[in-house]
Amino acid sequence: MNSGEASLFEILEELAVSDFSGSSPCAVCRLQRRSVERGLKLLYYELINDMPTRMEWRKAGGFCPEHTRTAIQHGDPLGAAILSLDLVDIALQRITKVKKGLRKISISAKPAPCHICKLQQEAGKRYILALTQGLNEKQDAWQALEKSEHLLCIAHISALISLLSPQQADRVRMLAQKKITALQKELEEAVRKSDYRFLHEASGSERDAWLRAMQLLNQPHNHI
Numbered sequence: 553m554n555s556g557e558a559s560l561f562e563i564l565e566e567l568a569v570s571d572f573s574g575s576s577p578c579a580v581c582r583l584q585r586r587s588v589e590r591g592l593k594l595l596y597y598e599l600i601n602d603m604p605t606r607m608e609w610r611k612a613g614g615f616c617p618e619h620t621r622t623a624i625q626h627g628d629p630l631g632a633a634i635l636s637l638d639l640v641d642i643a644l645q646r647i648t649k650v651k652k653g654l655r656k657i658s659i660s661a662k663p664a665p666c667h668i669c670k671l672q673q674e675a676g677k678r679y680i681l682a683l684t685q686g687l688n689e690k691q692d693a694w695q696a697l698e699k700s701e702h703l704l705c706i707a708h709i710s711a712l713i714s715l716l717s718p719q720q721a722d723r724v725r726m727l728a729q730k731k732i733t734a735l736q737k738e739l740e741e742a743v744r745k746s747d748y749r750f751l752h753e754a755s756g757s758e759r760d761a762w763l764r765a766m767q768l769l770n771q772p773h774n775h776i
């Protein structure tokens with residue numbers, strides 16, 4: 553099995569998962585998150601003294617704000633201390649260069665993508681390309697996508713549509729529209745039931761629709 557086939561196998565398995573237990577309902581986002589966790593372990597335990605990795609780390613100025621939280625959650629105290637030592641000089645230089653006036657601070661150049669931004673984008677591309685290949689060659693891939701209980705997030709469904717033939721893209725668009733409309737109905741139902749007149753009604757699948765909607769419909773930066 554080559555790496556493309558292995559990625560397709562993983563994505564087809566992930567599409568069949570209906571209980572995402574607090575993670576994203578999007579199968580590609582979940583696989584991206586796992587790739588990031590593996591990549592962070594590799595950074596802390598194997599690449600910590602790799603010079604090109606450390607140069608890239610200094611250039612990015614550490615992790616971006618979003619991924620600083622990820623790195624803290626999955627962090628290793630020794631690895632984090634070693635990497636942070638690399639940033640001390642950069643931080644000291646930076647504060648010595650600050651000029652008077654608040655505007656000058658806000659006009660700072662956009663930093664290079666952080667190590668986790670890159671891991672996330674590489675993983676997203678890998679799985680979306682594998683799924684595209686699967687949809688081009690295998691009926692199983694269509695069945696997995698159509699049977700999947702949850703939608704891919706907007707960023708990933710858009711990336712997938714952009715790689716397919718017009719006919720395939722229409723098929724995926726229709727599927728996505730159907731799922732977005734169903735989610736919209738659940739959100740409307742959740743809002744309706746929050747009205748005091750309907751509070752006595754038992755809650756159904758709409759109770760966590762807000763959570764799925766936040767994860768599926770938001771389109772973060774640095775996301776393929």
Ligand SMILES: [Zn+2]
Nearest residue numbers: 578581705708
């Ligand atoms: Zn996603």
Ligand SMILES: [Zn+2]
Nearest residue numbers: 616619666669
């Ligand atoms: Zn980042």
